Amino acid sequence: MEVSSGLTRVQALAQSGLSRVPPQFIQFPENRPIHQDPRAATTSSSFVNSDADIPVVNLFGFDPDQTNSVREAIRRDCREWGAFHVIDHGIPVSLLDDIKRVGLTFFNDCPMSEKLRYACDPSSAASEGYGSRMLQSSDQQQNDAVQILDWRDYFDHHTLPLSRRNPSSWPNFPPDYREVITKYSDEMKILAQKLLGLISESLGLRTSCIEDAVGDFYQNITISYYPPCPQPELTLGLQSHSDMGAITLLIQDDVGGLQVLKDGDKWVTVKPLSNAILVLLADQTEIITNGKYRSCEHRAITNSNRARLSAATFHDPAKSVKISPASELLGESSPPKYRGVVYGDYVSSWYTKGPEGKRNIDALVLDS
Numbered sequence: 156m157e158v159s160s161g162l163t164r165v166q167a168l169a170q171s172g173l174s175r176v177p178p179q180f181i182q183f184p185e186n187r188p189i190h191q192d193p194r195a196a197t198t199s200s201s202f203v204n205s206d207a208d209i210p211v212v213n214l215f216g217f218d219p220d221q222t223n224s225v226r227e228a229i230r231r232d233c234r235e236w237g238a239f240h241v242i243d244h245g246i247p248v249s250l251l252d253d254i255k256r257v258g259l260t261f262f263n264d265c266p267m268s269e270k271l272r273y274a275c276d277p278s279s280a281a282s283e284g285y286g287s288r289m290l291q292s293s294d295q296q297q298n299d300a301v302q303i304l305d306w307r308d309y310f311d312h313h314t315l316p317l318s319r320r321n322p323s324s325w326p327n328f329p330p331d332y333r334e335v336i337t338k339y340s341d342e343m344k345i346l347a348q349k350l351l352g353l354i355s356e357s358l359g360l361r362t363s364c365i366e367d368a369v370g371d372f373y374q375n376i377t378i379s380y381y382p383p384c385p386q387p388e389l390t391l392g393l394q395s396h397s398d399m400g401a402i403t404l405l406i407q408d409d410v411g412g413l414q415v416l417k418d419g420d421k422w423v424t425v426k427p428l429s430n431a432i433l434v435l436l437a438d439q440t441e442i443i444t445n446g447k448y449r450s451c452e453h454r455a456i457t458n459s460n461r462a463r464l465s466a467a468t469f470h471d472p473a474k475s476v477k478i479s480p481a482s483e484l485l486g487e488s489s490p491p492k493y494r495g496v497v498y499g500d501y502v503s504s505w506y507t508k509g510p511e512g513k514r515n516i517d518a519l520v521l522d523s
């Protein structure tokens with residue numbers, strides 16, 4: 156497959172009118188989504204689909220009079236789900252609409268030749284720009300014979316710290332694209348700080364405990380575009396994983412397709428809730444909280460009718476930061492459950508081995 160060709164993008168592949176997906180996109184049977192009614196489904200996998208609903212936490216605009224009950228709700232949802240919607244979060248609805256609008260305009264209205272001017276560097280992990288997880292060369296095809304590809308294109312923006320933020324490397328179509336991403340980045344940082352504060356307090360920790368452990372945020376915003384797929388029962392938009400960093404804030408359009416894994420065996424679809432923001436706990440928060448809160452495993456499924464768009468904002472430590480369980484949570488009766496890890500090493504292992512659910516964080520668990 157040629158890197159420079161538009162067909163290295165899933166959107167172009169989908170638009171070429173194919174009725175079956177190329178074999179690289181076909182998931183192993185145990186990883187395929189179950190599209191039937193779960194009560195009627197027979198499946199070779201040990202997972203079932205559940206029609207439970209992800210919890211919703213009203214933040215009451217961070218009104219101090221509501222903090223106790225908000226903290227209590229966050230504590231319960233972090234323990235039971237590692238994920239929850241927040242509403243009355245203080246982010247203007249117009250900004251949530253704007254980021255979806257500029258993302259969709261880029262994917263739908265920019266010619267492929269223009270999009271490819273922003274192509275990310277396929278040889279370096281998490282490079283900024285427009286990409287897809289696609290085969291890059293025949294050599295790699297041989298080495299990665301069993302690599303299965305996501306039915307997704309994306310645009311990854313490096314937004315924080317400011318030294319990494321270079322708006323001229325982002326699209327300028329529509330004309331307010333760069334301004335919207337910049338504003339959204341700043342607002343998401345503030346919300347992530349407030350949420351990590353409440354999450355720390357919900358464990359009886361100092362407000363700044365998790366944020367101090369993470370240090371200055373490395374923030375990336377990834378806009379994902381999932382084209383309609385002719386064989387949704389065989390594919391995934393994004394394979395099952397937990398996010399690597401500390402906390403992810405995600406919004407999606409009204410199509411739906413994000414699923415979170417509950418209790419290790421039930422896939423729960425995150426029904427789109429307008430104007431809500433989904434909070435996903437990521438792996439470093441699991442380590443810092445010594446497993447009191449677990450990161451949320453999630454994936455995206457595809458559908459044959461409508462393209463889907465999401466925007467995920469990741470808040471991660473710098474690569475040089477060492478992450479370990481918070482000392483406040485350790486004692487004679489509560490030993491560390493995770494080995495400390497330099498974040499950059501964690502990221503390298505994630506990209507070398509692949510996420511495969513939560514294998515990377517599981518590798519740090521200490522024997523009890």
Ligand SMILES: O=C(O)CCC(=O)C(=O)O
Pocket residue numbers: 377379393398405407412413453454455464465467
């Ligand atoms: O598209 C989605 O809803 C999920 C995106 C996601 O999980 C990711 O980019 O890490």
Ligand SMILES: [Fe+2]
Pocket residue numbers: 396397398453467
């Ligand atoms: Fe994710």
